[in-house]
Amino acid sequence: MRLVNFLLLLILIACVTYQWKKGADFELSGSRWSCNELSGNFISEPYKKYQEIGERDILYFASSSNLTVYQTGELVFKNGNREKYEVIMDVSYKVTKDKLSLLYKNIDWHKKPENAPIFVRDTESLEGFEADVKFMIDDEQLYFFSRKNNEDNNFICFSV
Secondary structure (H helix, E strand, O other): OHHHHHHHHHHHHHHHHHHHHHHOOOOOOOOEEEEEEEEEOOOOHHHOOEEEEEEEEEEEEOOOOEEEEEEEEEEEEOOOOEEEEEEEEEEEEEEEOOEEEEEEEEEEEEEOOOOOHHHHHHHHOOOOOEEEEEEEEEOOEEEEEOOOOOEOOOOEEEEO
16 A cells, blocks of 8 residues: 555655646846857848858846847948947736747837947847747757747757
């Protein structure tokens, strides 16, 4: 009888743990993440003038629904010129299991690149944009995925 009770207890613990890990919403509130991305080999005509675009993002989940993205970066033109930029994005978010629903509310430039009007326009066009991405937290790392479980861009985020 003790063996049966012990086995039932183990099964119950396993079920609860499985449901907790699979069904629980991740708590991002109060966390900060540093992400880096380097983009290059552009195929769209307006972006072919760039050799690469490097950016660093600090994601600050200020509350259970507000996210602030501090983005700094550098545009490297194929002619050798470089231009730095800084922008702050206010985003509302909602976490449902492993899905992050985002709504970009405000885009505020601290340092707007002067020779990159298409880049500026594309960044500003995020205002009002809604997106859903899947994510996973593994220890001190944050990963973003598309709905088909592919990595979204080349973001590498670490807890800070």
